[in-house]
Amino acid sequence: MKRTNLTVHRERAILVGVDTAGPRPAGAGDYFDELAQLARTAGAVVMDRVVQRRPKIDVATYVGTGKAKEIADLALDLDVDVVIFDNDLLPAQVRNLEEAIKLKVIDRTELILDIFATHARSKQAKLQVELAQLEYALPRLKRMWTHLSRQEGGVGIGQRGPGEKQIEVDRRLARKRVADLKRELADIEARKLREVAARSQNFTVALVGYTNAGKSTLMNALSGTQELVEDRLFSTLDTKTHVWELPDGQKVLLSDTVGFIRDLPHQLVASFHATLEEVLHADLLLHVVDAGSPHAEEQIDAVNGVLKEISCQNVPTVLLLNKTDLLEDRLPLQIHMRLHPEAIPVSALRREGLEQIASAVARRMRERQAEIELHVPVTNGRALALIADRGRILSKRLEGEVMIVRALLPLREVAKLKEFRKG
Numbered sequence: 001m002k003r004t005n006l007t008v009h010r011e012r013a014i015l016v017g018v019d020t021a022g023p024r025p026a027g028a029g030d031y032f033d034e035l036a037q038l039a040r041t042a043g044a045v046v047m048d049r050v051v052q053r054r055p056k057i058d059v060a061t062y063v064g065t066g067k068a069k070e071i072a073d074l075a076l077d078l079d080v081d082v083v084i085f086d087n088d089l090l091p092a093q094v095r096n097l098e099e100a101i102k103l104k105v106i107d108r109t110e111l112i113l114d115i116f117a118t119h120a121r122s123k124q125a126k127l128q129v130e131l132a133q134l135e136y137a138l139p140r141l142k143r144m145w146t147h148l149s150r151q152e153g154g155v156g157i158g159q160r161g162p163g164e165k166q167i168e169v170d171r172r173l174a175r176k177r178v179a180d181l182k183r184e185l186a187d188i189e190a191r192k193l194r195e196v197a198a199r200s201q202n203f204t205v206a207l208v209g210y211t212n213a214g215k216s217t218l219m220n221a222l223s224g225t226q227e228l229v230e231d232r233l234f235s236t237l238d239t240k241t242h243v244w245e246l247p248d249g250q251k252v253l254l255s256d257t258v259g260f261i262r263d264l265p266h267q268l269v270a271s272f273h274a275t276l277e278e279v280l281h282a283d284l285l286l287h288v289v290d291a292g293s294p295h296a297e298e299q300i301d302a303v304n305g306v307l308k309e310i311s312c313q314n315v316p317t318v319l320l321l322n323k324t325d326l327l328e329d330r331l332p333l334q335i336h337m338r339l340h341p342e343a344i345p346v347s348a349l350r351r352e353g354l355e356q357i358a359s360a361v362a363r364r365m366r367e368r369q370a371e372i373e374l375h376v377p378v379t380n381g382r383a384l385a386l387i388a389d390r391g392r393i394l395s396k397r398l399e400g401e402v403m404i405v406r407a408l409l410p411l412r413e414v415a416k417l418k419e420f421r422k423g
């Protein structure tokens with residue numbers, strides 16, 4: 001069924017999960033809240049939730065065949081458009097389920113890809129999402145290619161982006177498009193990397209964290225910018241960098257990044273690698289946590305997992321327990337603090353804890369700086385300019401033809417100036 005206008009008709013969805021009572025510590029029901037939030041972010045109305053408890057999944061249809069029939073009946077009753085599974089489905093499972101339920105069936109990865117597709121703004125983000133969607137769709141032989149055969153009518157969840165022409169998917173064209181996208185992205189990425197390298201003399205700080213944790217709110221509070229803040233998932237897809245002046249006058253570069261989620265689709269991690277590259281190059285990460293979430297600890301683990309996946313696990317990190325204004329009861333905060341004694345409690349919304357963040361950053365900067373005395377001939381303008389540009393001059397006086405400068409300098413600059421070093 002084609003819908004022509006999403007604003008008139010929001011797709012009606014049923015959420016389905018299988019609880020194998022396995023390693024999930026909090027039970028499938030809790031994760032459903034996140035799936036429901038994802039579904040709402042994608043523009044759907046959640047009509048019902050179905051959980052099946054079974055020791056292991058059904059290989060052909062994920063849920064048992066009896067359950068699939070039950071879902072089909074429920075969907076008919078509730079006039080549902082789409083059934084969303086809280087897990088990844090194999091292409092064959094989707095086919096079998098669509099056959100059994102007679103409705104569009106999408107999995108969690110497809111839902112997340114769809115949200116990324118609707119939220120992408122910059123050219124780079126759009127290309128990255130299109131690549132991720134194509135990589136996802138290729139083995140599935142479905143929903144491809146509106147670019148080449150633009151189709152009529154509206155589009156629903158899971159059908160935005162690379163298109164939906166069902167059967168006549170041209171894999172050859174799709175593969176060519178993948179290659180073109182990769183080439184185009186490589187160009188953009190090379191340019192971005194040059195920009196990142198050019199900034200590398202500055203101390204760079206990146207905000208990372210679970211989606212909706214409050215990264216952009218904190219970015220705005222710290223650097224006075226006006227990034228998009230919304231109570232929905234994946235509002236930010238592009239890395240934005242702004243100058244943040246610390247209270248002591250030192251300037252750092254602060255970057256806001258795309259949010260992470262548990263089981264972030266690997267196609268997205270691969271496509272967004274370049275965007276995350278900025279994180280890779282940061283001197284310090286500020287890991288923002290929604291301390292008000294009952295799943296804060298699992299979210300911390302999920303973020304650390306993604307950081308590991310992109311080889312960032314060794315970048316120095318300060319944990320920020322955000323949204324403390326939501327915690328009426330101090331106990332959860334005390335528990336987090338016991339688990340993470342170095343963490344800083346903050347409220348980005350109420351601008352609380354910002355000074356502590358600034359001093360933690362300044363402290364980290366100091367650890368990577370040295371206070372040194374340099375004796376530089378006044379004729380050496382290049383060295384004097386380097387000191388003024390990269391460091392903080394604490395005092396200077398002229399002795400004949402030699403400028404005696406005491407300065408705080410990043411360790412990597414100290415090495416370059418060692419010939420002038422005294423004391």
Ligand SMILES: Nc1nc2c(ncn2[C@@H]2O[C@H](COP(=O)(O)OP(=O)(O)OP(=O)(O)O)[C@@H](O)[C@H]2O)c(=O)[nH]1
Pocket residue numbers: 209210211212213214215216217218228229230231232233234235236237258259260322323324325326346347348349350
């Ligand atoms: N109560 C409260 N709400 C907050 C705080 N910080 C952020 N929020 C709210 O949390 C929601 C998400 O904030 P964002 O700053 O967009 O979060 P984000 O981490 O950038 O999210 P994505 O870009 O989607 O990954 C918004 O509704 C914010 O107003 C806080 O300290 N307290």
Ligand SMILES: [Mg+2]
Pocket residue numbers: 215216217228229235236
């Ligand atoms: Mg954001």
